[in-house]
Amino acid sequence: MELKFVLQMVSFLNYSLRFRNRFLKLLSPVLYDLPAPVNLTIFWNFGSLLGVCLVVQIVTGLLMAVHYTPEVGQAFDSVVHIMRDVNGGWFLRSLHANGASFFFGCIYLHIGRGIFYHSFFMVHTWMVGCTLLIVLMAIAFTGYVLPWGQMSFWGATVITNLFSAIPYIGSSLVEWLWGGFCVGDATLKRFFVFHFLAPFILLVLVGVHIVFLHDTGSGNPLGIDSDAEAVPFHSYYILKDLVGIVIMVGILFLVVFCEPDFFSDPTNYMPADPMKTPLHIQPEWYFLFAYTILRSIPNKLGGVLALAGSVAILYLLPFYPKSLWRGSQYNPLAQFVFWVFIGNFIVLTFIGMCPVESPFDLIGMFTSVLYFLFYIVYPFTWFLWEYFVFDENIF
Ligand code: HEM
Numbered sequence: 001m002e003l004k005f006v007l008q009m010v011s012f013l014n015y016s017l018r019f020r021n022r023f024l025k026l027l028s029p030v031l032y033d034l035p036a037p038v039n040l041t042i043f044w045n046f047g048s049l050l051g052v053c054l055v056v057q058i059v060t061g062l063l064m065a066v067h068y069t070p071e072v073g074q075a076f077d078s079v080v081h082i083m084r085d086v087n088g089g090w091f092l093r094s095l096h097a098n099g100a101s102f103f104f105g106c107i108y109l110h111i112g113r114g115i116f117y118h119s120f121f122m123v124h125t126w127m128v129g130c131t132l133l134i135v136l137m138a139i140a141f142t143g144y145v146l147p148w149g150q151m152s153f154w155g156a157t158v159i160t161n162l163f164s165a166i167p168y169i170g171s172s173l174v175e176w177l178w179g180g181f182c183v184g185d186a187t188l189k190r191f192f193v194f195h196f197l198a199p200f201i202l203l204v205l206v207g208v209h210i211v212f213l214h215d216t217g218s219g220n221p222l223g224i225d226s227d228a229e230a231v232p233f234h235s236y237y238i239l240k241d242l243v244g245i246v247i248m249v250g251i252l253f254l255v256v257f258c259e260p261d262f263f264s265d266p267t268n269y270m271p272a273d274p275m276k277t278p279l280h281i282q283p284e285w286y287f288l289f290a291y292t293i294l295r296s297i298p299n300k301l302g303g304v305l306a307l308a309g310s311v312a313i314l315y316l317l318p319f320y321p322k323s324l325w326r327g328s329q330y331n332p333l334a335q336f337v338f339w340v341f342i343g344n345f346i347v348l349t350f351i352g353m354c355p356v357e358s359p360f361d362l363i364g365m366f367t368s369v370l371y372f373l374f375y376i377v378y379p380f381t382w383f384l385w386e387y388f389v390f391d392e393n394i395f
Contacts, residue, residue: 149268223326288352
């Protein structure tokens with residue numbers, strides 16, 4: 001009898017809090033009572049994982065920022081100080097540096113899911129997503145410069161120099177970016193300010209991303225309307241997202257504690273030296289696909305345009321004509337083309353680590369062309385397949 005009374009009270013409190021409390025009333029339709037499709041697979045986990053990555057990066061970044069010095073003579077040493085003297089500093093730095101890799105791993109899987117299931121037809125959510133990717137790339141690039149190691153300095157020099165390929169304003173633009181006539185103290189200081197500030201812009205953009213998502217509701221792996229089968233977000237997807245978070249944080253901790261240098265370049269353990277160019281300059285793994293595309297085009301402006309185009313092309317996907325089926329799950333032809341694209345992305349990433357010599361230069365050119373070809377061929381596979389399914393006399 002007493003237990004029943006307690007349970008009734010808990011249930012009443014739960015209800016009254018969710019619907020009467022001014023703050024929880026706003027939160028409930030987003031995290032608790034939100035109707036969600038019943039059949040979401042683990043490929044719908046990466047959005048929440050991206051949110052976790054963002055929070056981890058902001059918290060660890062803020063805690064490190066209070067010990068870091070954005071000055072060319074002290075930046076490298078201040079990072080060594082964080083690693084050796086600050087309580088738990090090694091943990092913060094390792095979590096932050098490896099967290100960036102996990103962030104990109106999740107975002108590429110999130111985009112891959114979107115391409116496979118045609119989520120890009122959620123136009124507003126997708127467009128904000130593309131902007132999130134570009135801002136995230138800028139944050140990662142500026143962050144890599146901060147430890148002021150050899151790869152930080154030369155990476156910054158190579159990438160900022162790309163802007164000089166822009167006709168007429170190029171060289172003035174580069175000097176404006178540098179705050180001088182080379183990558184130096186002014187560059188480091190502005191990169192630090194950007195790297196500190198932009199994650200909060202990202203946070204606002206994520207809010208907009210979610211607002212647009214809730215306007216249409218989530219898609220689902222069947223690609224059909226699922227409104228009649230919706231389940232409340234709590235407890236179904238709170239628990240499913242929690243499982244994903246525990247697994248991702250588990251793997252992240254495994255890297256942080258056992259292989260903290262797994263993703264990093266040993267060259268960056270040398271302080272920046274403007275008089276000594278490293279033998280191989282290469283970015284972190286998540287930029288290698290674009291780096292290969294950049295290096296595969298013999299013309300500087302052409303390379304820069306292809307580099308920018310390799311990311312900007314995502315903005316065009318919502319303008320594809322709509323297919324009869326939403327997604328590639330029933331279309332073996334589209335699946336074949338999609339998986340070739342994924343394989344090609346991995347080869348592009350690998351080639352970015354190789355020296356520019358035979359046969360890597362040729363493979364780089366071939367895979368770069370294949371990368372852009374995918375975006376042309378993919379929609380054709382939808383309509384070819386529809387034609388094949390509905391017209392028996394196709395062959
Ligand atoms: C900081 C980066 C990002 C965060 C925190 C984020 C967060 C989320 C979350 C929480 C969801 C709902 C759960 C899910 O479907 O996985 C979602 C869905 C979605 N996101 Fe993102 N996202 C990010 C980046 C991107 C990018 C780069 C794109 C595309 C270029 C994108 C496109 C989409 C689309 C289309 C959906 C709806 C998918 C569907 O329901 O079928 N997002 N996002």
